[in-house]
Amino acid sequence: MKVSVIIPVYNAEKYVTKAVESALQFEEVYEVILIEDQSPDNALEVCRSLSERYDRVKFFQHPDKANHGASASRNLGIKKASGDFIAFLDADDYYLANRFDAEKDLFQDPKVEGVYGALGVHFYSEKAKEQYYKVFRNSITTVYEKHPPKDVFPGQLNMKGSFGMFSIDTLTVRRNPLLNKMQIFFRPDLKLHEDTEFLFRLSYFLNLYPGIIDEAIALRGVHEENRITEIGINKKIPAKTRSIMWRYVHDWAQKEESMPENFRIHIQRMKRSFDIATASNPKKLIMILKYLILDYQSIRSGLYNINFRKTII
Template sequence: MKISVIIPVYNAENYVTQAVESALQFDEVSEIILVEDKSPDHALEVCQDLEKKHERVKLFQHPDKENHGAGASRNLGIQKATGDFIAFLDADDYYLPNRFDAEKKLFEDQEVDAVYGALGVHYYSEKAKEQYEPLFGNRLTTVYKKHDPKEVFPGLLNMKGSFGLFSIDGLTVRRKRLLEKIQPVFKTHLRLHQDTEFLFRSSYYLNFHSGILDKAIAIRGVHESNRITQVDSNKAKPSITRVMLWREVNTWAESEPTLPENIKTHIKRMYRSWEIANSSPAKKWSMILKYLITDYKSIRSGLYNINFRKNLF
């Protein structure tokens, strides 16, 4: 089993060494691909030192050496990968010793395209804990029970009730199947939530199997400068980045002829609810009226999404 671990690196000089060392502990990891994305700190120098020190570490930058975001960096890493399997890791996160325990057995079955597991949390400072513990607590990010692969896609779309979540840090996927069935892999125009969009889309086309769900196989590192944490912890109003995410998912759904109509309708409702909730009070009601007249199906369950209800009233 040869696994390529892809780590996009941005503003992570204090954390990337730990991430790399956590992946080096596994004999199954044949290479660790660092894609340095024009960090404003000294992450490039740290990555260069890691490449010199460890034979399995390979460092790349974008051809123009500019900043392109995590999605483009992961895409570049996938292009450079030579392993039979791809695993992802954020530069401020790290793997635990059981990271690939389930994968070694499950991937013996050639029908298994991808395996996912649970993610834990670690606060790098008391300030980070104080700021973000209400968001993450000390809970696992996990799917609550084992599901058939056909249930993963609707589960992630919140169509299965209490399904749960998993993170890209806990995902391992066959490289050949990924490249054959998912193009583009990551949508580069989404600067945030491109990993969530990828999980939605890929779980429709690939067979996702559950690995270890009751204990962490990787750790999310939380610190004050987490970009995604800062966005998701803003409780004042729903984020425009969520609107962009669901707009992208809705665009894909409308163009996918094999997607059932009930799922397309669900996705459109999710998009409408975020779109309306992110609008000004006056615009909210004008949009509701517009969709009631022009697209009743997409708004009739306007109270369908907790984010919509919470921000509408």
């Protein structure tokens, strides 16, 4: 295996060295690609130093040296990658020693286009643990059981009951299928949940297989400056940002000619549910009544998931 590990770097001078060195421990890692995204801290100098210290570390910035966000940075990393496989890592997260154990075996089968695993949690300080333990606890982010590739996309859409989810940090994909089957990688104009939206589309186009899902193969680094932990503690903001994400998923599903109709309908309902959840009270009542009229049968038959019931309650 020749794996290109892509790390977008923004405001992560304290953590990126640990992330890089956690990837370099593996002989399978052919290169670590750092995309520095005009950090307000000293991350630029840290990235430059890492590229000088380690031959396998390559350091890039956007052509205009400006800040473009995690999506554009990952996209640039994909373009710069030259390995046969691509893996991702956030700059404040890190790999564990078993990161590529399953991948080495699974990718011997050419029909395996991607492998995912379980993500654990590491609190960088007691203050971070005190603030964000109720968000992350010590649990792992994982798909709960092993499923065939055809079930991963509907599973991620919550069409198969309690399916679970996986993280971008635990994903490894073959480079050629990614480049050939995905016209759009990460969406630069989607500022939150951009990785989730990408994983939805990826699981539709590529054959993704479970690797190690009962124990962590990477750890999410939780600290006070992490934008996701700050947002995750506020219950109202995530509903709004998820509504925006589902709008993107919905627009893609409507345009995707090969999309089965039952998937398309489910995605439409998910979008509608989050639209209702984030609407103001007067508008919310009108939307609920409209939904009851237009889609009463699906609610009555129980085909729709709990999101709508939560919205009403």
